[in-house]
Every structure is written in C-alpha cells, then in structure tokens.
Amino acid sequence: MKVNKNLCQLAVGQEAVIVSIGGGHGFRSRILSMGLHLGDRIKVLRASPFRGPLLIENLDQGFCLALGRGMAAKVLVKIPEEGASE
Amino acid sequence: MSKKVIALVGQPNCGKSTLFNVVAGYKASTGNFPGVTVSYAESPVTLGETTFRLVDLPGIYSLSTREPAERVTLEYLLRKESHFVINVIDATTMSRSLELTLQLMELELPLMICLNMVDEAEKKGIFIDPKALERELGIPVMTTVASKGWGVRELFVRALEVMDEVKAKPPQYSLHVEREIGRVESFIMNLKLAKRIPLRFLALKLLEGDEYFTSLVREEAPHLIPEIEECINRLVESHGQPPEMVISGERHALAMHLFERVAKVTARAEAPSFREKLDAVVMHPILGYIILAGVFFGLLYLTFFVGSFLADQVAGPFDRLTQLFQGKGAWSPFVVGVIQGIAGGVGIVLPYLIPLLFLLSLLEDIGYLPRAAFLLDGLMHRMGLHGKSVIPFILGYGCNVPSIMAARIIESPRDRFITLLLASLIPCSARTSVILGLQAKYLGPLWAMALYLVNILVLGFVGFLISRFHKEESPGLILEIPPYRLPTFASLWKKTWHRLKDFAIYAWPIILAGSIVLEVLTYLHVDKVINTLLAPLTVWLLGLPVAVGVTLFFGIFRKELTLIMLFQALGTFNIQNVLTHTQILVFVVFVTFYIPCLSTVAVLWREGGWKVTWASALLNTSLALVLAFLARFVGMAFLH
Numbered sequence: 267m268k269v270n271k272n273l274c275q276l277a278v279g280q281e282a283v284i285v286s287i288g289g290g291h292g293f294r295s296r297i298l299s300m301g302l303h304l305g306d307r308i309k310v311l312r313a314s315p316f317r318g319p320l321l322i323e324n325l326d327q328g329f330c331l332a333l334g335r336g337m338a339a340k341v342l343v344k345i346p347e348e349g350a351s352e
Numbered sequence: 353m354s355k356k357v358i359a360l361v362g363q364p365n366c367g368k369s370t371l372f373n374v375v376a377g378y379k380a381s382t383g384n385f386p387g388v389t390v391s392y393a394e395s396p397v398t399l400g401e402t403t404f405r406l407v408d409l410p411g412i413y414s415l416s417t418r419e420p421a422e423r424v425t426l427e428y429l430l431r432k433e434s435h436f437v438i439n440v441i442d443a444t445t446m447s448r449s450l451e452l453t454l455q456l457m458e459l460e461l462p463l464m465i466c467l468n469m470v471d472e473a474e475k476k477g478i479f480i481d482p483k484a485l486e487r488e489l490g491i492p493v494m495t496t497v498a499s500k501g502w503g504v505r506e507l508f509v510r511a512l513e514v515m516d517e518v519k520a521k522p523p524q525y526s527l528h529v530e531r532e533i534g535r536v537e538s539f540i541m542n543l544k545l546a547k548r549i550p551l552r553f554l555a556l557k558l559l560e561g562d563e564y565f566t567s568l569v570r571e572e573a574p575h576l577i578p579e580i581e582e583c584i585n586r587l588v589e590s591h592g593q594p595p596e597m598v599i600s601g602e603r604h605a606l607a608m609h610l611f612e613r614v615a616k617v618t619a620r621a622e623a624p625s626f627r628e629k630l631d632a633v634v635m636h637p638i639l640g641y642i643i644l645a646g647v648f649f650g651l652l653y654l655t656f657f658v659g660s661f662l663a664d665q666v667a668g669p670f671d672r673l674t675q676l677f678q679g680k681g682a683w684s685p686f687v688v689g690v691i692q693g694i695a696g697g698v699g700i701v702l703p704y705l706i707p708l709l710f711l712l713s714l715l716e717d718i719g720y721l722p723r724a725a726f727l728l729d730g731l732m733h734r735m736g737l738h739g740k741s742v743i744p745f746i747l748g749y750g751c752n753v754p755s756i757m758a759a760r761i762i763e764s765p766r767d768r769f770i771t772l773l774l775a776s777l778i779p780c781s782a783r784t785s786v787i788l789g790l791q792a793k794y795l796g797p798l799w800a801m802a803l804y805l806v807n808i809l810v811l812g813f814v815g816f817l818i819s820r821f822h823k824e825e826s827p828g829l830i831l832e833i834p835p836y837r838l839p840t841f842a843s844l845w846k847k848t849w850h851r852l853k854d855f856a857i858y859a860w861p862i863i864l865a866g867s868i869v870l871e872v873l874t875y876l877h878v879d880k881v882i883n884t885l886l887a888p889l890t891v892w893l894l895g896l897p898v899a900v901g902v903t904l905f906f907g908i909f910r911k912e913l914t915l916i917m918l919f920q921a922l923g924t925f926n927i928q929n930v931l932t933h934t935q936i937l938v939f940v941v942f943v944t945f946y947i948p949c950l951s952t953v954a955v956l957w958r959e960g961g962w963k964v965t966w967a968s969a970l971l972n973t974s975l976a977l978v979l980a981f982l983a984r985f986v987g988m989a990f991l992h
Contacts, residue, residue, distance in 0.1 A: 291561055291596060292418055293827075296763075299414035299602040300830060301448035311628075315637045319728035319739065319829050326474060329445045332726045334738060336827030 271318060271345070273310065273338035281309045281325065282343035289340040301327055302341065356398070356404040357433060358511060361425060361456060363449055364411030366538075367468040367832045371392075371440060371498035372838045373410040373846070375508065383491035395787075399508050407434060410760075415455040416562035417672035420760040431457055431547055436515040438507070440466045443473035443480055443495075444835075446615065450607035451600070457489070457520040458680050460555045464492040464518060464674050466507050471497045472835075477618040484614040486990070491520050522552050525602045527591050532559055532583045539576050545569065559584060560596045627835050631723070640727050647720070649801055651749075655708040656788045656797050663789065664704035670695035671925050694865030696916030697860050703854060704785040710848040712750045717839035717847075722747055722831055729829045735812055736819020741771040746813075747779030750851065751950040756959055766824050772960045773818070774811050776948045777975070778966045779804065782859075782911035789860040789915055790939045795933055795991070803944060810945075810975060859910055866913050868908050870920055873902070894980050897922070897930070907943060909950055934987025940982040946976035 270285055284306050287294050302308070307325040314320075319332045333341075362368040376395035394407040409428060410421040417423050429437065439456050441449040443545070446467075468484055485834060486493040493516050496503035499509030524530065530775050536555040540546050545568055546554060558580050570577055584595050591598045633639055670691065677687045715721065729739030740762055748755035755775045762768045764817055792800035842862040873879040879902045883890075900922045907914035918939070922930045931939070947969050956965045 273562065287597070291563075291594065294594060295414070295416060295560075295596045296830060298597065298604075299411075299416065299451070300447070300832065301451075303604045304597075304601065306699065311631070312635060314635070314726060314730060316730040317733075319726055321631075321726065321833060323577065325443055327448050329448070330833040332722070332729070332739065332829055332831045334830070334834055336828045337830060340748070 273308075273322065273333070273337055273341045273343060276343065276345075277314055278310050278343065281307060281350045282345050283307055286342040286343050287340065288342065289337070293326045293337065293340065295308060297337075297341070301329060302331070302333060308343070356402075356435045356512075356515065357407060358404055358436045358508075358515070359409055359428070359434035360405040360438050360440055361409050361429070361452075362411060362468075363413055363445075363452055364832065366411065366440045366442040366449065367498045367567065368411060369408055370753065370843075371466065371468065371504065372406060373843070374498055374501050374504050376406055376408075376745055397508070398514065399505070402512055404512070412452070414452060415459070423564075429456075429461065432461075436511060438464055438466050440468050443467050443470045443478065444476055446478070447607050447611035451603045452902050453489070454523050454603050454606060457491075458522045458550065458556060460520060460522060460553070462515055462518050463520040464494070464511060464514065465489070465538050466491060467495045467712055468498050469601060470495045471500075471502075471548065481616075481618045481619070485610070488610055488613060489520075491518055496906070497785050499843075503685045505759045509897040523603075523606055525599075525606070528587065529559075529598065529602055532587050534870060536580055538577055540569065540573075541578075543569065543572055545572055552636060559587060560599050560605065561594075577704050586755050586773060592830050606896060609654070615763060630836060631833075634720075634723055637727055640723075644724060644727055644786050647715070649804075651708075651711050651715070651838060651942070652784075652788075652801060652804060653797060654711060655704055655784065656792050656800065658707040659785075659788055661702035661795060666695075666703075667925055671752030685875040686868060689868035689871035690864065692859075692871070692916065692920050693864035696863050696912065696919075697856075700789055700915055700919070701782070701785045701855070701859075701863075701912045702852075705781050705790050705852060706848065708781050708784060709750055709851045710844060712747070713844050713847045713851075714839065717837065717844065719834050719836050722833050724967045725829070725831055726833060731812075733826065735770070735774075735847070736822065736824075736826060737767055737770055737815065739830055741767065741774075744771055744775050745778055748775045749784070750781055750782060751774055752778065752780045752948060753955050758956050759959065764824075764827050766822060767826055769960065769964055770815060770822070772956060772964050773971065774815055776952055776956060777807065777811055777814070777945070777972065779807055779944050780911070780952075782949065785912055786915045786943050787940055790895075790918075790927065790936050794928055794936050801938070803941065806979075807944065810979070814971065814975075859912065862910050863913060863916060866909060867920060870902065870906065870917055874921075889977075890963060893977070894942060895984055896935055900939060904942070904946070907949075908947055911943065911949050914939075932987075933991035935985060937984045937987045937991065942976050942980035944976075945972055945979055947972050 276282055284302060284304055286304065287297055301324055309323045309325055311321040311323050311330065317335050319334045320338050321330060321332055323330050360368045360372055372393065375397045396403055397406045409425045412422045412425050415422070415426050416612060417426060439453050441453065449745055453465065465485070468478060470480065473480065482493040482495050484539040492510055494503060494507045496507055498504060498878035533552060533555050534555065536558055537551050540554060541551060541811055549630065554565060558569065561584060566577070569580070587595055587598055593601070634643055661868065674688060674691050677684055722744065725742040727741035728742045732738050733739055743761070744755045744758040747758050752775060755778065756772055759768050759771045759775060762771050787800050787803055791803060811858050882905050883898045886904065890896045890901045890904070891898050903914045903921050906917055918927070919925050924930060927936065953965060953969070956968055
C-alpha cells in the first residue's frame with residue numbers, strides 16, 4: 267500500500283488517482299460539480315511558479331482545470347503501481 | 353400574446369451561446385471563456401410560421417446556489433418562466449455534462465438534449481449514439497455542431513414538435529439513498545415551499561446539506577430540521593462520506609454508466625496534441641509572461657495604428673463641413689452641434705472602437721483569457737484576489753459594464769467587492785479613444801503605453817492596500833481551461849458589430865445631444881458658468897485652460913464626450929495649437945481616472961450596492977486629482 271499524497275506533492279507529468287477530497291461542504295461540492303470525483307485518473311500537466319496554480323487534466327473525462335495550490339492540497343491521491351490496472 | 357419560451361441550459365463553454373447566436377442574430381455576446389454569459393440574453397426566433405423566445409441562461413456546472421450565476425439559473429427554472437428547456441451538452445466532456453442533465457431531470461421539466469460539438473468528440477475518438485441516449489433518458493436527443501450551424505434548424509424543429517409532450521422523469525438512485533429521499537419527502541410534502549419546488553428535488557437538496565434550501569425550510573418549519581439531519585446522518589454513516597459526496601457520487605456513477613452504454617471510445621492518440629504543444633509555450637513560466645505582455649501591448653499598439661489611420665481619413669471633411677456652417681444664422685449652433693456630434697462618433701471614437709473590440713473578441717473566442725488568469729493567479733494573490741478576477745479586468749478594456757457583470761463569476765463576496773472596485777479603474781474603449789486620440793497622437797504612442805502601465809501599477813497598488821485592510825483568505829482559483837478554438841472571421845465580425853451597435857444605439861444619441869447642448873450653452877454663454885465653477889480644479893490645480901471645464905462635466909455621461917467636446921470647446925481639431933503637451937498629458941490622465949461614466953455607476957450600484965459605488969467614485973476621483981497633479985510635474989520635466 268502506497269502512502270497517499272496531495273496534488274501539490276505530485277511531480278509535473280505524474281499520473282494519480284483521486285482517493286479523497288478534503289475541505290468544507292462548499293469546496294467539496296464545487297470540486298465535484300466541476301468534474302473531479304473519487305477514483306478519477308488525473309495528471310499534473312504543469313505547475314506555475316511562485317506558488318501559482320496547477321494545471322490538471324482529468325484523464326477519464328478529458329478536460330483541464332487550473333487549481334490553486336491551497337485547493338490542490340486538499341485533494342488526496344494515490345499513485346497507481348507500475349503495470350497495475352485498476 | 354403568449355409566445356413560447358425556450359431556455360438553453362448547459363455547462364460553461366458547451367457552445368450554448370454560440371448556438372444562441374446562430375439563431376438569434378448576435379443579440380448575446382459569447383466568449384471562449386467559462387461563464388461569460390453572466391446575465392441571460394434573449395431574442396425572438398422565427399422558424400417557419402412559429403415564433404418563440406429563446407433565452408440563453410448562464411453556464412453552470414451544477415444546480416446549486418453557491419455562486420450568483422448558478423442561483424440566477426436555478427431560480428429562473430424554478431419560477432417556470434420557460435415552457436421548454438434545451439440542455440446543451442459538450443460531447444467531448446459528455447459524462448461530466450450528464451451529471452447536470454440528471455439534476456435538470458430532477459426538476460421534472462419539459463426537457464430535451466442538444467449534443468453539441470459532436471465533430472470534436474469524434475476527433476477525440478468519442479462516438480455517441482444519440483438514439484441510445486434518447487432511449488436511456490426517455491427525453492429527445494439531437495446532435496449539432498453549433499459553430500458550423502449543423503443540425504441547429506433540426507434541433508429547434510424537433511423542440512417545437514415535442515415541447516408539449518415531453519417531461520423528464522427523475523433518475524433513480526441506490527436503495528439507501530432512495531429510502532432517505534422518501535423519508536425527507538414525507539416530512540416536507542405539506543410545506544408551502546414544496547408547492548413551488550419539485551418535492552424530490554427539494555428533498556435531495558436538503559439531503560446534500562444545501563445551505564440555501566435548508567435555511568428556507570428552517571424559516572417555514574424549524575422543527576423539521578433535526579429530523580432531516582437524522583436522515584443525513586444515516587446516509588453519512590452507511591456510506592462513510594459527507595452527504596454531498598454521497599449524492600454526487602451516485603450521480604457520477606449513473607452518468608458514467610450511461611456514458612458507457614451510449615458511447616464508444618477508441619484509443620486516444622498518445623502524441624502531444626496541438627493544444628498541449630501550444631500551452632507549453634503560452635503557459636510557460638517565462639515565455640508565457642513575455643507573450644502576455646506582448647499580447648497586451650500589441651493589442652493597444654494595433655488599435656492605435658489602425659485607429660489613427662481611420663481617424664485621419666474622416667477628420668478633414670468634417671472640419672470643412674463645420675466651418676461651412678459656423679456663425680451662419682440663428683440655427684447655426686444647432687447645426688454645428690449635430691455635425692460635431694456625428695463627427696465625434698464617426699471620426700474620433702469609432703476608429704479606435706472597431707479595432708479594439710475586434711481584437712478583444714478574438715482573444716476571448718480563441719480561449720486566451722483563462723490562460724491569462726492561470727498565469728496571473730500568483731500575482732493576483734498579492735492583491736488579495738485570485739486569477740479569475742483577471743477576466744473581468746481584461747473585458748474592462750472593452751467596456752466596464754460587461755466587465756462589472758462578469759465579476760459575478762467570482763465566488764466570495766469580498767473578492768467580488770475588490771474586483772468591482774478595481775474593474776471600474778480599467779480604461780475602457782471610450783477612455784482608450786481619449787488616450788489614443790490625444791496622448792498617443794500628440795505625445796507619441798509610448799506615452800500612451802506608459803499611461804496603461806501606470807494604470808496597471810496603480811490597480812495593483814490599490815488592490816494590495818485594500819487587501820491589507822480587508823484581510824480574509826481568498827478561496828483560490830478553480831477554473832476550467834478550455835481547448836483553443838479558432839473562431840471564424842464572420843462570427844468575430846458579428847460579435848464586434850453587436851458591440852458597436854450598442855455604441856450606436858446608447859452612446860451616439862447622448863453624444864449627439866451633448867454636442868447640441870454644448871453648442872446651445874455656448875450660444876447662450878452658460879458654458880462660462882460651468883467653466884467658472886470648475887476653474888479652481890481645471891485652472892488652479894491642473895493648469896488647464898478654463899474652457900475644458902465643461903468637457904469634464906459632460907464626461908460623466910460618456911467618457912468619449914470629453915474628447916469630442918474638447919475639440920468643440922476649443923473650437924478646433926488641431927489641439928496642438930491650443931494645448932501644450934503637458935496640458936494634454938494632465939487632461940488625459942485626469943479623464944482616465946476620474947468618476948466612471950453613468951452606465952458604469954448604474955451597473956456598479958445594481959451589482960455591488962451603494963457601498964462599492966461610493967467607494968469607486970471616491971477612489972477614482974481622488975486618484976484622478978493626485979495623478980493629474982503629479983502629471984503636471986512629469987510634463988514640466990519631460991515635455992514642454
């Protein structure tokens with residue numbers, strides 16, 4: 267079992283699966299309605315400098331979101347094992 | 353007369369506004385930016401022998417009540433103002449879009465689906481069977497490519513055919529959830545609230561813990577709240593998740609299941625797409641900012657070059673025409689006023705307006721604005737805001753009115769307050785015509801660019817100061833970055849034309865009337881009174897000729913008026929002969945910053961209340977006084 271990371275801790279280009287969404291009611295509802303769900307495969311496309319936002323692609327649904335670091339830190343992910351399929 | 357009303361609902365950037373514009377003849381503005389339709393647009397549409405009203409509602413991700421745009425849409429639907437709803441779906445992100453569809457079905461409205469951008473979806477390897485989707489959902493489904501006009505006519509023909517027969521049935525969830533829905537329904541079924549809101553929808557909202565609907569129930573029947581909370585707790589216990597995640601998870605699973613049943617996905621190409629390659633440059637940590645600065649100043653330079661070329665073509669003839677009528681009989685002030693008013697519109701304002709609005713539309717439709725928001729997010733945090741505020745700011749260079757309305761996409765009230773306040777400081781196209789028509793023309797384009805730069809620095813500084821006093825964590829950026837889209841020239845031109853039409857219809861009469869009034873005032877020597885009253889400001893503080901007082905007074909109505917009337921008040925189109933370079937600089941700086949025009953003030957009041965309106969008027973005026981006064985010394989040092 268691998269340790270869960272938050273989105274900010276992922277390297278650019280790394281793929282991961284969302285395992286939990288923290289924060290309050292409002293934040294969770296927003297994230298969910300914009301299309302990030304538990305179990306979705308995501309990839310960090312780029313991270314802007316000076317603690318700017320991350321650009322994240324939802325690989326299952328094929329769209330991109332810019333997500334501020336504070337918010338990205340509330341999204342926990344796990345990195346799938348090499349060669350393992352879900 | 354009861355014309356049928358059809359409403360378009362969909363997620364941001366699904367092509368809803370494009371679809372609207374295809375049939376409505378460009379009465380609404382669209383943009384490749386999530387959430388550009390902040391207030392809804394409507395237009396009559398005639399199809400064959402039937403005429404109906406088409407309403408374009410703001411793009412929303414879900415039927416919640418957190419953001420103003422979402423509330424506008426949900427309230428509109430709950431009031432049942434429309435007879436029929438078309439849910440527009442971006443076929444490239446269909447499974448996410450279906451989650452909104454499922455919520456719309458919970459409202460039990462007459463509903464159908466427009467599956468848009470099917471061409472792009474197929475390019476991505478997603479093939480959707482509309483007939484299968486129709487069977488699964490039990491409501492009509494039509495496919496379109498709105499940007500090319502494909503399938504649009506068929507969509508509305510079908511809508512008119514079925515609108516009286518179709519009604520969506522709410523989707524069924526898992527047993528656990530259904531049981532709690534049933535319980536909550538039995539608690540609330542006799543409430544007055546349940547008469548205007550579908551029972552099942554209301555029950556689901558309460559189970560999700562929606563604050564707005566919970567507060568409505570608390571008002572009417574506070575004793576029900578503990579019982580509802582009990583249902584929520586049971587749901588949380590059985591699923592081990594917060595309630596909104598349980599419900600949204602159910603919808604998500606249902607949407608994915610639907611998607612798998614109606615769509616075939618072929619393997620996606622692994623090579624980096626065009627979008628990824630372009631984003632690697634446009635959103636690059638260093639190159640991205642160079643491009644951003646280039647785009648910004650390129651926009652202004654190009655506007656100046658095209659604008660001054662056009663202005664030169666028409667200035668001469670109007671000047672000769674004016675001289676022809678000057679001082680000829682009792683009607684002369686009236687005739688001269690009319691000529692000057694028309695000349696002001698055609699010869700001074702329009703030349704700059706056309707290229708500026710066209711280029712802004714281009715930036716918007718290509719999808720550059722969200723990328724600018726991404727790049728500037730870090731910087732905006734220093735001002736206590738986040739990247740989304742960049743979008744109203746950029747739109748503000750066209751006109752402050754839509755930019756202030758666009759601030760509705762900002763989630764937190766505090767962020768919205770600061771954004772509204774700062775947005776009114778952005779030099780709009782009217783102020784740009786003053787800056788370019790005077791400062792760039794007589795002092796050189798670099799002086800104009802410097803003024804824009806100073807404006808941005810002032811904006812940043814004011815934002816920084818306010819965020820010191822108004823400390824509160826900004827919620828941070830969540831923004832969809834849509835794919836690049838290449839707009840057609842025709843659609844860009846129509847959009848520009850639509851905005852120009854606004855100028856012709858609303859601004860021109862005011863300019864015309866203002867010019868006539870000024871001529872008459874001059875004839876009756878009343879302008880002298882205004883000028884004398886304003887003399888302490890104009891002459892003493894700013895060192896301007898006494899005659900400009902009246903132009904500043906009329907500038908409150910429309911900012912272009914200051915420029916047009918300056919020519920009129922000084923009696924020549926050759927400003928250089930009557931004003932020194934320093935005086936031009938001071939005048940332009942003052943006009944750029946002082947009180948926003950009347951329409952901006954009105955929309956500020958509506959969107960933000962009296963507090964932000966007064967704050968803005970006070971801030972603008974004091975900035976104008978200080979900066980224009982400082983400009984005198986800058987002028988003395990560097991100009992003559």
